[in-house]
Amino acid sequence: MSETAxxxxxxxxxTFALRRSFSEWVTRRPGEVHRAVDRVSFELAHGExxxxxxxxxxxxxxLARMLIRLVEPDGGGVFLEGQDVRAAKGRDLRDLRxxxxxxxxxxxxxxxxxxxxxxxxxxxGRVHHQPGSEDPEAxxxxxxxxxxxxxxxxxxxxxxxxxxxxxxxxxxxxxxxGPQVLIADEAVSAxxxxxxxxxxxxxxxxxxxxxxxxxxxxxxxxxxxxxxDRVAIMDQGVIVExxxxxxxxxxxxxxxxxxxxxxHPHPLTIVESTQKEA
Ligand SMILES: Nc1ncnc2c1ncn2[C@@H]1O[C@H](COP(=O)(O)OP(=O)(O)O)[C@@H](O)[C@H]1O
Ligand SMILES: [Mg+2]
Numbered sequence: 001m002s003e004t005a006x007x008x009x010x011x012x013x014x015t016f017a018l019r020r021s022f023s024e025w026v027t028r029r030p031g032e033v034h035r036a037v038d039r040v041s042f043e044l045a046h047g048e049x050x051x052x053x054x055x056x057x058x059x060x061x062x063l064a065r066m067l068i069r070l071v072e073p074d075g076g077g078v079f080l081e082g083q084d085v086r087a088a089k090g091r092d093l094r095d096l097r098x099x100x101x102x103x104x105x106x107x108x109x110x111x112x113x114x115x116x117x118x119x120x121x122x123x124x125g126r127v128h129h130q131p132g133s134e135d136p137e138a139x140x141x142x143x144x145x146x147x148x149x150x151x152x153x154x155x156x157x158x159x160x161x162x163x164x165x166x167x168x169x170x171x172x173x174x175x176x177x178g179p180q181v182l183i184a185d186e187a188v189s190a191x192x193x194x195x196x197x198x199x200x201x202x203x204x205x206x207x208x209x210x211x212x213x214x215x216x217x218x219x220x221x222x223x224x225x226x227x228x229d230r231v232a233i234m235d236q237g238v239i240v241e242x243x244x245x246x247x248x249x250x251x252x253x254x255x256x257x258x259x260x261x262x263x264h265p266h267p268l269t270i271v272e273s274t275q276k277e278a
Pocket of ligand 2 (some may be wrong): 061062
């Protein structure tokens, strides 16, 4: 897999200092630290969707944000096509961030509620000199078309859209800068199940049409089961198990994965029953 890996993550770590207790402060003992992400390694192949699952507080968001240095790692490495993300500065770092775009749970994280959708999309494309962005109308129509929204949406503002439409716009804006990798952090978690399924299908289509690689972070195993080729299971800052999604969910090896599966409605059953309805 190494030769085909687009993104390589090696021993990535992040420790947060906990607030010192009064006695620690009085005695000048160092405060305790919390290992949010502890020497995590994985690879993401070209055109692959890798799921990242795990309970709340297991370190998924910290890991995802370190990939583009929204959180600065304190150990390990991130390499996009061999290029060292942690060593990048200035223009190189901006270009790496263009090539790895994040989609958040809350679309307002990347959208200005007062800006028209079309303006937000063209602005993103122009800042990064994307091909076609010299023709705003065609560029915006194309981006909206990629996320299956009509061009009439261009004149609307994010707050006038439904939750699902708003997330599609956030994805269109991310696509407008020409990424190779999407990092989706709980991108469908706040949506109703039927809207979730539509968005998961969109992610699958985008992977096929654009050859995108996607790191798909979600705490809901049913979501991961619908979308991910492989899944990495995270617990207390560590990846405890990684493998093809169906295999991991059918015969989990790690105790934590077994516990996680037992506490969710079985993800593979959900996928099979939704496929029957379709
Ligand atoms: N900025 C921060 N300062 C201190 N602790 C943090 C910070 N961000 C996250 N953490 C802690 O790191 C752990 C992992 O959090 P997070 O990455 O958000 O997990 P997840 O996304 O899996 O729910 C949690 O214990 C959380 O409280
Ligand atoms: Mg999170």
